[in-house]
Amino acid sequence: MNDSLNRPLLGCIADDFTGATDLANMLVRGGMRTVQTIGVPATAEAVVADALVVALKSRTLPASEAVAQALEALAWLRAQGCRQIFFKYCSTFDSTDAGNIGPVTDALLDALAREPLAGTATATNAAAIGTAAATASATGCADVSFTIACPAFPENGRTLYRGHLFVGDALLNESGMENHPLTPMTDANLVRVLQRQTPSKVGLVRYDQVARGAAAVRERFAVLRAEGVRMALADALSDADLCTLGEACAGMPLVTGGSGVALGLPENFRRAGVLAARIDAAGLPSVEGLSAVLAGSASKATNAQVAEWRASRPAFRLDPLAAARGEPVVEQALAFAREHLEAAQPQPVLVYATATPDEVKAVQRELGASEAGHLVETLLAAIARGLRELGVRKFVVAGGETSGAVVQALEIHTLRIGAQIDPGVPATATLDAQPLALALKSGNFGTPDFFAKALRQLDGLSPLNAAEHA
CATH class of the missing domain: 3.40.980.20 (Four-carbon acid sugar kinase, nucleotide binding domain)
Structure with missing residues (x-):
């Protein structure tokens, strides 16, 4: 493995601080050395890590401010050499009809279309990134005109079925989140929620398609893209489903969701031969006090x-x-x-x-x-x-x-x-x-x-x- 492959592989943008550590935790569990920055660093000095997570405080900002912060984070992650971008939001999809999940996703897709990431899967370089990425390129999922949205986190009781988000056994709007002081969630149908936030067409990858495996999910991506869908909610009931979605997203320039989707991303880089096996990803210094x-x-x-x-x-x-x-x-x-x-x-x-x-x-x-x-x-x-x-x-x-x-x-x-x-x-x-x-x-x-x-x-x-x- 040469030195150029030791640069950060996955660049993440989180819309709040605990969400950032939640995501970073998932990546460390997947064997990626992970560094989280508080806001966008002021310098472009290289960071030694497999994954970088930029923690913003943008969840409840006006949409225009959240978009500006996300684009600034994207520029820094691009400068670090990241090959894929992950936009992370809460597993209860905390947002309002004004945003910010839809507006930020639109802005990131637009920015990546104007200037693709280094290492993004295309017809000419997909083979260098891995077999899954080559398949993704063939089905078009590496195209920056499309991404998924999946807040599911089964380990914490968040599951998505037919586009409806459950918290434990309760629908989102009956879980207590309807009383959230800043982002009350009164609709469990996330296809409707996201569609109210964006002019882009929103679709759904249903559970029966996820259950058939990554290849079937990529086929569904291609169908949705052909129908003009730009963002698709993706059902998930288990960690196995998240791994399926993660595999299907190999080579996709932008992935969005809760931290659960990140469960399947490290293995894509490992299969491609650009992520080393690590046993020390979770090492921390001693702290007294x-x-x-x-x-x-x-x-x-x-x-x-x-x-x-x-x-x-x-x-x-x-x-x-x-x-x-x-x-x-x-x-x-x-x-x-x-x-x-x-x-x-x-x-x-x-x-x-x-x-x-x-x-x-x-x-x-x-x-x-x-x-x-x-x-x-x-x-x-x-x-x-x-x-x-x-x-x-x-x-x-x-x-x-x-x-x-x-x-x-x-x-x-x-x-x-x-x-x-x-x-x-x-x-x-x-x-x-x-x-x-x-x-x-x-x-x-x-x-x-x-x-x-x-x-x-x-x-x-x-x-x-x-x-x-x-």
Whole structure:
């Protein structure tokens, strides 16, 4: 394998921070050394990795701003030499009728049509990329006029059937996501949802076609393209289905979906002989220091995790209305944290703004939805900075928007991705001389005991404080 084949193979654009680590976790499990950047790096300096994940904070931005950020990320990934692009969004397809999944996908397809990636499968170079890519080229799926959309993540209960998204046994619009404060999901039919976001024609790769294997899926791609479809939802009920879809997407310049689709992508590069077998893809440095948990998500899963922690461990609840009145809630939270972190037997603390849907709505009525969300993020960001000054070096953070605010506040630019804690959530560490260890969790992910479990794994990177979280 020559040096030119050691450049990054897969370039990923994620629309939030926890989604980025979720995706990176999947790629590490597939044997790809993965580096996640926080935003688009300011320089074009080469990064040593098999996969790069650019974490944006664009999920709830106006569509035009989300598109601009995605195109900036694409330009950087192109400069790194990536051969395929993956646009990652939430496994619950979080978006509104104005976007941003459709507009960003359209913009990326347009940009790739104007300037193809190095290594993209074409009639002249498909053989160099692999047999699957050659087949893809023959069926036209390498053409940048077409891509798939598949948020399915069966390991976390997200499945897609006949274009309808299920969360466990419930349709998306009956799962609790209909109460999301920023992106309420009131329609489980993702073909309809995506079609409302884009002027492009949206189609469907049905489950019976996926069940017949990658060749049948590629045939369906060709039929859809001939019908003028530009984006196709793809059904998936199991990891095997995701691997089938991944294989069918070999050589496709742009793939979009949740992190589950990435399950099948590493093997494409391995079959093509451009990805080495690795046993150290999840390696992280040791991190010493104190620990803390920050939670801003209002999801059912995070509410359960907060309740589990509060039953036996110290926790401080942030009151957004008190903060809006000018009360010093940041100082109060840090004083609470100091009391426990500096005790004779230091204890990790939880600082949370997590609330029930009714409580969230009450705050939004008084402050406004966007203002309330921004206030919570600002408070938790300031607390994160204060905790670092108190010696905290290991952070567990719940919520995509919260995670984005925290990593920006801590001025984190790059993360190496480690082993999985729970499905979709890996341990991570900064690449600094004095690293921080972090677990950045999507609000909907993780078991009720996730906070304690995550701290045990972060503590496992060093001997310090290991007994505290037993």
